[in-house]
Amino acid sequence: MPTPRELEMNRRDLMVVAGACAAISAAATGTRAQPAPVGKPVLSEVSFSVNGRRHQLELDTRTTLLDALREHLHLTGTKKGCDHGQCGACTVLVDGQRVNSCLTLAIMNQGAEVTTIEGLGGVDNLHPMQAAFVKHDGFQCGYCTPGQICSGVAVLEEIKAGIPSHVSADLTGAMTATEAEIRERMSGNICRCGAYSNIVEAMIEVAGG
Amino acid sequence: MRAFSYEKAGSPAEAAAAAAESPGAKFIAGGTNLLDLMKLQIEVPTHLIDVNGLGLDKIEPTSDGGLRIGALVRNTALAADERVRRDYAVLPRALLAGASGQLRNRATTAGNLLQRTRCPYFYDTAQPCNKRQPGSGCSAIGGFSRQLGVIGVSDACIATHPSDMAVAMRALDATVETVKPDRSSRSIPVADLHRLPGNTPHLETVLEKGELITAVTLPKPVGGTQIYRKVRDRASYAFALISVAAIVQRDGTGRIALGGVAPKPWRVEKAEAELPRGAKAAAAAMLAGAKPTDENAFKLPLVERTLDAVLAQAKG
Numbered sequence: 001m002p003t004p005r006e007l008e009m010n011r012r013d014l015m016v017v018a019g020a021c022a023a024i025s026a027a028a029t030g031t032r033a034q035p036a037p038v039g040k041p042v043l044s045e046v047s048f049s050v051n052g053r054r055h056q057l058e059l060d061t062r063t064t065l066l067d068a069l070r071e072h073l074h075l076t077g078t079k080k081g082c083d084h085g086q087c088g089a090c091t092v093l094v095d096g097q098r099v100n101s102c103l104t105l106a107i108m109n110q111g112a113e114v115t116t117i118e119g120l121g122g123v124d125n126l127h128p129m130q131a132a133f134v135k136h137d138g139f140q141c142g143y144c145t146p147g148q149i150c151s152g153v154a155v156l157e158e159i160k161a162g163i164p165s166h167v168s169a170d171l172t173g174a175m176t177a178t179e180a181e182i183r184e185r186m187s188g189n190i191c192r193c194g195a196y197s198n199i200v201e202a203m204i205e206v207a208g209g
Numbered sequence: 210m211r212a213f214s215y216e217k218a219g220s221p222a223e224a225a226a227a228a229a230e231s232p233g234a235k236f237i238a239g240g241t242n243l244l245d246l247m248k249l250q251i252e253v254p255t256h257l258i259d260v261n262g263l264g265l266d267k268i269e270p271t272s273d274g275g276l277r278i279g280a281l282v283r284n285t286a287l288a289a290d291e292r293v294r295r296d297y298a299v300l301p302r303a304l305l306a307g308a309s310g311q312l313r314n315r316a317t318t319a320g321n322l323l324q325r326t327r328c329p330y331f332y333d334t335a336q337p338c339n340k341r342q343p344g345s346g347c348s349a350i351g352g353f354s355r356q357l358g359v360i361g362v363s364d365a366c367i368a369t370h371p372s373d374m375a376v377a378m379r380a381l382d383a384t385v386e387t388v389k390p391d392r393s394s395r396s397i398p399v400a401d402l403h404r405l406p407g408n409t410p411h412l413e414t415v416l417e418k419g420e421l422i423t424a425v426t427l428p429k430p431v432g433g434t435q436i437y438r439k440v441r442d443r444a445s446y447a448f449a450l451i452s453v454a455a456i457v458q459r460d461g462t463g464r465i466a467l468g469g470v471a472p473k474p475w476r477v478e479k480a481e482a483e484l485p486r487g488a489k490a491a492a493a494a495m496l497a498g499a500k501p502t503d504e505n506a507f508k509l510p511l512v513e514r515t516l517d518a519v520l521a522q523a524k525g
Contacts, residue, residue, distance in 0.1 A: 039212035097314045163289045166305040171294045187445035188309020
């Protein structure tokens with residue numbers, strides 16, 4: 001079995017080939033063809049730390065943080081869902097804040113401290129949020145789960161820090177991890193299996209509610 | 210995504226000069242809108258100028274009692290700032306009604322103002338769109354237009370400006386500060402930042418080539434009850450069908466700006482004289498001359514009803 005490392009054609013290559021095939025078939029049938037991507041790739045160096053380990057990478061400037069993590073550092077816990085910031089599957093923590101790793105270029109994160117699901121905890125040392133997701137059955141297929149957990153950890157920190165949300169009745173008061181607050185704050189993480197109610201239970205438990 | 214070269218700017222003025230020198234250059238800050246559009250090849254910059262780390266991430270008091278918000282202040286940081294929460298409540302309310310926590314952590318104040326429309330035909334590169342490809346036509350007119358604009362629109366484009374934050378900024382009479390490639394700076398009232406589409410919907414702001422927003426200033430607080438009410442298809446993480454930013458004083462006077470209805474945050478100062486007479490009169494004055502499509506004509510009564518609810522809430 002080839003490991004992901006041995007698979008030479010990555011997702012982008014595949015898309016380019018698929019695009020070229022589509023262009024050829026479109027030209028053959030006389031319909032409007034989209035031009036294939038042109039322009040020479042530009043490489044740039046960047047260093048940042050992931051889960052406490054420093055990495056120095058030379059990357060195509062187009063590489064998102066998500067692709068750097070998955071394709072270059074082989075940290076495949078972080079998932080690619082929509083690749084457009086709509087689903088939250090790619091959520092990681094950058095300098096302690098949750099971000100969509102698909103919507104930031106790797107080279108924009110020079111010097112950053114990135115934490116992925118692998119850095120939160122592993123099989124033998126689960127992060128309390130990971131343990132709570134298992135206990136409360138906070139997932140079915142599991143694809144959105146790394147993003148849900150990274151987001152969940154950050155949400156509880158945001159509440160502790162007093163950052164208000166759309167459903168906070170008082171903008172200036174203390175914030176609490178109520179079900180309504182958690183549902184609103186987690187709205188950037190979509191779960192196709194609909195595990196939402198169990199995710200809320202897991203988060204409320206970790207928040208100490 | 211098309212290939213591009215990349216540089217980190219050393220100062221705002223250097224960034225502006227660099228952008229003026231390179232015809233295909235774009236600034237990148239949060240990247241949450243630009244990278245999305247680059248992946249779809251709707252935006253195809255050949256050079257990116259990263260303006261992060263230029264010290265434009267501070268919120269400072271101004272000499273006249275207002276606040277100066279750095280262009281790079283993230284939406285989360287702006288919504289969480291104690292002075293903003295206390296004195297300009299409509300602004301955090303609008304910010305928190307938009308996007309998701311992850312996006313707000315990265316999206317910047319200036320980037321929010323400059324984000325592109327979410328018109329589905331702008332996003333669909335297989336369809337004509339005068340904003341994306343000038344002169345190609347507007348697929349939205351006669352198409353799926355439920356989300357789109359009802360006022361300030363033209364025969365060339367009915368796209369809306371998608372920002373919530375900008376609607377609150379408009380109600381607060383915010384001003385945009387910029388630096389130009391020749392190092393001069395200027396102030397532009399947020400009211401004048403965005404252009405109406407007319408025959409040139411691809412020209413969205415009055416900013417010149419290379420001109421960089423460095424800050425947004427808020428005048429001294431005006432008090433009143435400040436409300437942002439957003440009506441959308443989902444309870445969270447959706448763009449507005451319509452929204453109302455309101456600052457209502459005890460005597461019934463106030464300011465109203467609307468989102469989701471026009472190519473820019475929509476405020477008609479003259480119409481605000483109607484506020485003491487109620488939502489029906491004020492909404493009619495704000496939306497005089499509206500040109501809705503069959504699919505989005507519902508937005509006119511929706512504005513009136515939402516404004517009515519907002520005025521009732523303000524009375525307490």
